[in-house]
Amino acid sequence: MPYYGVYILQTIEGYRIIQSKDIGNLYWWASCCPTPDIKDYSLEVDGMFHDKCMACGTLDPETEKREEANPNMIIEFFGRCTTYDTEKEVLEEACNMFDEKLYDDLGTVSYIRGWEDKFFPDIKEKNNG
Numbered sequence: 363m364p365y366y367g368v369y370i371l372q373t374i375e376g377y378r379i380i381q382s383k384d385i386g387n388l389y390w391w392a393s394c395c396p397t398p399d400i401k402d403y404s405l406e407v408d409g410m411f412h413d414k415c416m417a418c419g420t421l422d423p424e425t426e427k428r429e430e431a432n433p434n435m436i437i438e439f440f441g442r443c444t445t446y447d448t449e450k451e452v453l454e455e456a457c458n459m460f461d462e463k464l465y466d467d468l469g470t471v472s473y474i475r476g477w478e479d480k481f482f483p484d485i486k487e488k489n490n491g
Contacts, residue, residue: 367470368459370452371440373482377452378443381459382470388431388439388474394423400434430476432485440482 366383379389392398395418403414403421446452456471 367472368456369439369472369474370456371474372449372478373434374478375482376445376447377449378440378482379452379455379459380439381445382439385439385474388435388444389427389429390425390435391428391432392420392423393426394418394420398423398434431474449476470472477485 367385368379368381369385371378373378392400392413392415394415397417399416400413400423401416404410405410412422413420446455460469460471
């Protein structure tokens with residue numbers, strides 16, 4: 363899958379769209395506990411930036427790449443997007459985004475598959491974690 367481009371996510375509620383160069387991050391999963399909730403975290407001790415699992419407390423948990431997109435990353439990438447009701451609407455917006463920003467950069471327009479029959483992950487639950 364190309365990494366730089368316009369990406370469309372279809373869920374039961376509708377379509378969402380983003381422009382991204384880091385889309386591969388959707389497929390990384392933390393493996394520290396059954397329900398990881400990874401946040402950016404900075405330790406005052408060493409002044410370095412770290413990730414921390416807020417569910418189990420693991421600092422810089424190991425990750426693994428999977429075939430399916432991580433729901434936490436779906437929220438990070440698509441959580442603040444406008445939801446479009448029809449494929450026609452979202453494709454028009456995708457074409458506009460592509461023409462305005464990516465045409466000269468050899469970007470692409472692609473679908474993120476696997477969520478067509480699912481609800482968008484619960485943003486409130488993620489923010490309250």
